Amino acid sequence: MQPRGLEGKLRRSVRWWNTPAGSVVLQISSVVIFLIVWELFGKVPRAIPIPTPDQSVRAAVSLDPLSFLYDCVLSFYRVGLGFLIAAIIGIPLGAIIGYSRLARGLLFPAVEVLRPVPPIAWIPLALLFFPGIEGMILFLTFYGAFFPIVYNTIAGISAIPTMYIRAARSLGASSWTLFWRIMVPAMLPSIFTGLHIAIGIAWLMVVAGEMVATTGGVGALTWEAYQTTHYPLIFVGMAAIGVLGFFSSQLIRFIARLVIRWDNA
Amino acid sequence: MSVTGTSDVVLDRVSKSYATVPVLDQCTFDVPAGSFTALVGPSGCGKSTIINLIAGYDWPDAGRLTVSGRPVSGPGWDRLVVFQETALFPWMTTIDNVIFGLQNRGFVRRDAEGQARELLAKFGLAGFERKYPSQLSGGMQRRAELARAMINSPEVMLFDEAFRGLDTMTRGLMQEYLLGVFEGSSITTVFVTTEIEEAIYLADRVVVLSGRPAIMKEIVTVDLPRPRKLEMLSSPQFGAIHERILASLIAEAEKDFSENVVLTEMLSASRGL
Numbered sequence: 001m002q003p004r005g006l007e008g009k010l011r012r013s014v015r016w017w018n019t020p021a022g023s024v025v026l027q028i029s030s031v032v033i034f035l036i037v038w039e040l041f042g043k044v045p046r047a048i049p050i051p052t053p054d055q056s057v058r059a060a061v062s063l064d065p066l067s068f069l070y071d072c073v074l075s076f077y078r079v080g081l082g083f084l085i086a087a088i089i090g091i092p093l094g095a096i097i098g099y100s101r102l103a104r105g106l107l108f109p110a111v112e113v114l115r116p117v118p119p120i121a122w123i124p125l126a127l128l129f130f131p132g133i134e135g136m137i138l139f140l141t142f143y144g145a146f147f148p149i150v151y152n153t154i155a156g157i158s159a160i161p162t163m164y165i166r167a168a169r170s171l172g173a174s175s176w177t178l179f180w181r182i183m184v185p186a187m188l189p190s191i192f193t194g195l196h197i198a199i200g201i202a203w204l205m206v207v208a209g210e211m212v213a214t215t216g217g218v219g220a221l222t223w224e225a226y227q228t229t230h231y232p233l234i235f236v237g238m239a240a241i242g243v244l245g246f247f248s249s250q251l252i253r254f255i256a257r258l259v260i261r262w263d264n265a
Numbered sequence: 266m267s268v269t270g271t272s273d274v275v276l277d278r279v280s281k282s283y284a285t286v287p288v289l290d291q292c293t294f295d296v297p298a299g300s301f302t303a304l305v306g307p308s309g310c311g312k313s314t315i316i317n318l319i320a321g322y323d324w325p326d327a328g329r330l331t332v333s334g335r336p337v338s339g340p341g342w343d344r345l346v347v348f349q350e351t352a353l354f355p356w357m358t359t360i361d362n363v364i365f366g367l368q369n370r371g372f373v374r375r376d377a378e379g380q381a382r383e384l385l386a387k388f389g390l391a392g393f394e395r396k397y398p399s400q401l402s403g404g405m406q407r408r409a410e411l412a413r414a415m416i417n418s419p420e421v422m423l424f425d426e427a428f429r430g431l432d433t434m435t436r437g438l439m440q441e442y443l444l445g446v447f448e449g450s451s452i453t454t455v456f457v458t459t460e461i462e463e464a465i466y467l468a469d470r471v472v473v474l475s476g477r478p479a480i481m482k483e484i485v486t487v488d489l490p491r492p493r494k495l496e497m498l499s500s501p502q503f504g505a506i507h508e509r510i511l512a513s514l515i516a517e518a519e520k521d522f523s524e525n526v527v528l529t530e531m532l533s534a535s536r537g538l
Contacts, residue, residue: 166322167352169340171417172369181365185356262356262397 051232059232072240075217079202082141086198090146091191094153111150119144120208137209144205145198156190189263192256199252203245272333272420272453273298274319279328281314288314290478299451303464305510306474307517312457316425319455320346332421342366345414347427351406353398359409360394366417380416388412404435424456440466448492461510465503466493473513485510
């Protein structure tokens with residue numbers, strides 16, 4: 001369902017594009033217009049013309065499906081592993097920084113110093129530091145995912161209303177109960193916000209890393225398409241990255257909905 | 266289970282400051298065991314602070330605060346609070362909220378749920394056991410919260426402007442409800458409110474507090490018969506009590522106001538120089 005938009009809330013009269021059928025027509029038109037504009041760009045006279053939609057589709061069909069699938073799975077694996085490690089370290093770290101003043105004083109300044117450096121700026125150092133390509137890419141996806149997870153966990157624990165803690169303590173909650181039955185569920189929505197942002201950045205990082213390393217993955221596929229002048233393949237790589245990123249973010253959303261049942265109940 | 270009706274709350278020259286701002290200054294009054302005592306006073310005068318001290322969320326800087334003769338040393342299920350906005354845990358269903366206290370005290374889930382079902386039915390919440398708080402109306406949330414506290418048989422119930430934010434209808438219904446539960450019970454009740462009518466309608470005694478830092482200004486005994494009836498709100502007796510409390514509060518507000526005026530004049534004079 002498309003968002004209704006401000007106009008939809010203000011106007012009472014139903015226009016044709018506000019009907020269910022009309023909205024489908026509208027959405028198809030949007031895609032068609034996009035393809036036409038793209039096609040037109042390909043017609044602009046240039047030394048090397050931009051590949052058109054039909055050329056890109058033909059390039060996609062001509063690809064070896066197994067090696068393409070391998071690239072997709074490889075990128076997904078690199079994102080997933082870095083993301084998982086970031087979550088396993090980042091969530092407890094954020095919780096400790098958010099909970100304890102000692103931990104905040106000790107750890108938060110270090111986190112703050114590193115944060116303003118965009119993760120992509122770490123690529124040269126990562127190349128120097130890690131002997132293998134896999135280690136370098138894993139570090140990049142981990143690093144990109146790490147900060148949004150830590151920050152949103154800190155925000156989640158800091159935003160727990162004291163009222164809940166007080167009510168729980170009055171009702172005789174032990175520290176264990178207070179942590180697992182009050183604090184953890186109270187910060188879950190915020191943690192999932194962090195995970196959602198993190199997976200997007202992890203995809204950004206895997207593409208950057210693979211373009212530098214050029215050893216497999218959809219980022220490498222896209223970059224090599226450019227270098228080997230198989231230009232229509234560039235679009236295939238881009239589309240694959242987009243679809244995989246969308247799929248990952250939907251996966252996080254799906255898990256969030258399973259875990260946080262009280263919000264949309 | 267504890268024996269109820271034996272707990273009195275005594276504040277003896279209790280003082281409390283937050284970041285050098287004095288909120289309570291040698292505040293002294295007592296809440297007799299089994300009584301329903303309302304606290305009224307100008308907004309921001311430290312009524313909530315008194316609740317927090319009795320509940321054990323905070324400690325007095327000076328003075329003595331005792332419940333059943335023992336100094337308060339921290340939160341406990343013998344003194345339970347109904348908060349301003351609902352403090353039901355949003356991630357637990359209504360019944361899980363209600364049995365939370367019992368579970369913490371080692372009750373088996375099945376026994377606790379049995380008790381909770383009975384109480385929820387009494388509180389008009391039968392059929393809503395498996396709903397989350399966000400699926401309940403404002404009035405239902407307050408009743409569920411009351412059930413969550415009452416299932417523990419507390420000796421002292423503390424209400425911190427518990428009915429604020431409810432519409433007039435729901436608020437009236439909740440007052441009726443509260444009377445139904447508390448009249449004839451021996452629970453000691455402290456009820457903080459900004460509504461004088463509400464205070465008189467519900468309470469045996471109304472403690473009037475001064476503006477910040479709060480000291481006890483006077484205690485007005487409400488000698489209206491029980492059970493309280495809605496008609497009493499228009500009785501001359503009710504009017505007289507209302508007038509007395511209002512006069513007391515207005516005197517307080519005016520004192521505050523004139524102090525502010527003097528301060529403002531001083532400030533503008535110094536700026537003029």
